[in-house]
Amino acid sequence: MSADIQNDGDSKPASTEATVSLPATGIAVVERKEPPPEKESDTQRRSWIVLSFWLIAVFIGLPIWWNTTTIYRANLPLTQMTDWADGKACEPVFPLRIALDVGSLPEQEAQNLLRLTQHALDDLNDFSGHHLRLQLAQAPTEATVQARDDSNVALTIRLAPGDAAHTASSSLHPHLPILDVQYPPNSLPTANSPSSGLATYIATQLGATFAEEQNIISYLLETSSITPEHRPKGISQEVVDTVSKRMTRSLKYSQTYHLSFSLFTNGPVPSSWDIEAAIDEYMKPVLDMLRPIHDFTIDTQVQLYASPGVQSQVLGKEDLSSFINAAEWPLSPSIGGAPTVNFIVYIGNQTIGVPSETDAVETSQSWMIPQWGSVYLLAPPAEAAHVSSETLKQPILTFTSHLLTLLGTPQSGSLPLRLSTLARIRSADLLLRASSSLGSLARLTLALPSISIPSNVADGVVKTIQHLELACAGLGGAKSLEHARIAEAEAERAFFEKSMVGQLYFPDEHKVAVYLPLLGPIGVPLVMGLLNEIKAWKTRRNQKLKAA
């Protein structure tokens, strides 16, 4: 439109033609009449108009365009993030302190034994990520062991002189992290001996106790984003397979789990069960011990006339996967924040006909469904309408052991050791996951320069790194799990920030499609107007120069 206005004002006369008759020949010669020269004021006015368009485009259009289309990218500590993901920022080392309670041995001998055992341990242990360090126990009573639960002492070795005739023997205390070692008194090392049978024995026992934990942690490191040079020595394929099988069974880590206990029966009875008493009696102690690592919420239900997915009397191996009648049984999916673990007691006469090669822990009446829960087939009780607490003992104990497996607890060792190992494994797992999320975010940031990075993502990253540092500094300690948990949650939140996704699928071709139709009609008249003005100005200057 602008071109129209400008040109119409001062263009017209060309089409008018003057006819000049030449009297001599009588032939009409048609001659184009030149338009009168443009007035000075008109030229000036046109310059002003072109100038006004340009001024608005430059001083209003461009700044607004720039402000509205600039993508906000908060500064991320990219090198730090990649360092974490590559394992450069944190050496994943678990310094485990083992207290040596020597009982009545004199100080000198105890020191000697300690030194030799440490030597033997260092010789035995080639995995740098898991470092066992011995120290002498201060006041070796059970009370203090309990009181120092939160310190870094993972295990106390209690030495006691035993029968001289027997070789050394050891046993794990069932309720406390204590390894009782009975040794023949003559096996104590002398002051200068380079090695000792007792020291080697203790070292081997310790190695065996922590072997599973070592394997799991090396597996976690192996499968993490950490680059090989920052990773401790690898483990054998065989170990990887067994550990990975176990890890895939367990649920993803969550602070809270929801336990859902269901009683399904084929007919109208039994219609009630003493589940609360049974849980309190048989499961509560374990849940209480798990409290520092997880919280639990519990619900229960009874469903009558529930038919299973498989009707056959003897369940084959392939029937087990379709036994759960997911279409009809009201089993709560994980709707809330917490993942659900389902425990099902099915009252019926069906039995499992699987050969005994299955896991020894599983009874012939129950099986575990990986990452989901567990099922127990219970024969109809004597008093038909009610399932008593005693009847539920075996199912609940089975469920408890399945729960530990589902949570990823290692299988060997006494319960306190298994749980402290679980805490360490989980903190390592969370640490590695948070680090790899940071790495993914860093890679995403570099790969997509057009993605916007809101400031809360930067905040999340800073918080993650801060907590990762704390977790890494106290690795193996009690606070470490808490920090790793916060770090992982923050990293996930930063990575899955909603406002970043919108730009993810906005390629540059779309921008061209948006800008071209606009820049064509706006840009061409603008540029042409400016060029014409410059040309006219040059001609005028030349004429002036000529005239002068």
Place this chain on the structure above:
Amino acid sequence: MPKDKMSFQATAGTAGLFVVAAALRLLLFTAFPGLPNLLTGRVEISTPVTSFKRCTCRRVCSLYNHNVSPYDGGVYHQAPLLLPLFSLLPDPSTYPIFAYILYTLVDLLSANALYKIAESGEGGASRLYSSPRKEKRWSGYVVAALFLFNPFTIATCIGRPTSVFTTCAILHAVAKALSGNIFTSMLSLSFAAYLSMYPLLLLPPMVILAYDRTYNPKAPKSLAQLAGMCTLALTLTDLTPNAGLWGYSPSPRCSTASVRSSFGFFWLHPISSYTPALTIRLRQQPLAVITLLLGIFAIFKPYPSIADTSLFLSLVPCFRHVFPLLRYSFVTASVVLYGTFLGPAFYHLWIYAGSGNANFFYAITLVWSLGLSLLVSDLAFAVLRDEWEVERPEMRGKEIRQI
């Protein structure tokens, strides 16, 4: 023209016209009770920034009455001053008649302003320019009637968007500028700019118009006075805490992709860039600048509605003298009618029948805009040709060609 005589004419000569127009509106309101709500829901009439429903819906009013910002929640996008006005009205679902009377009155006020504008003869003869065809013009009576009985105006009135207040304010600003009442004119213009941001762009031609009309060669007026007028209007506008488009744009738009906000800008930029250019080119005819700018707004404004078109069309008859110079009047009229009839049909196909897609409606809005831009450029051509013929009287009636 003496002021008192003009207003006298407005009351005596047009009373009958106003009564008929008001009666027609109230008849439509009462005879077809479903019509107002039907039209309120039409996209051509109500846009998110002007919708009557959003202004009066219970949620917004209760937010307002409970001292919560009505802009929370993204329903209400309009000027804050409208809210007390609408919460003063009795509930429109039970006593709709009050809203009907209010909107009819606003239309009549607009028509009155338009009457004054037409009667002033500014279209044909301004201070610096007098058209050779200026004798050929329509009286205020005709112009006001064309406005009042324009189907677009009637549909707008019945659809009750808030843009009628803007229309009224702009027309009054022009009328007051013509009568030399600078302060009232600037107040009206600021009110219009307050209701919807874009009338602020009318400030330069409006100031020139007011300056020309109050120009007195004996008492030389300086640039300082022009500057004073500008600051007056700008300070009045700055009082607005949350002016129209700009008030709401930060909240909903920043949360979505940044490209959307730049879309908004792309439509605002062409509008603003025409203002200085047209003002410079048509310095001698400020009313023509205002009319052309209103036409450009009706095309390029974000969220355009037929209320903007009816405002533009209402000022066009003031240029009756250049009508013979229009080249495409038939094409323009056909295209606008085509758009008017096919627009709702295609919208129905897209939204309700589902047998057409969004492109149907989009295409018809393009046709509609094409018709309007034809009219705007044709009018600009006619005004310029008229100006040119004063300069070159020998060219009257001859064909012209661009060189």
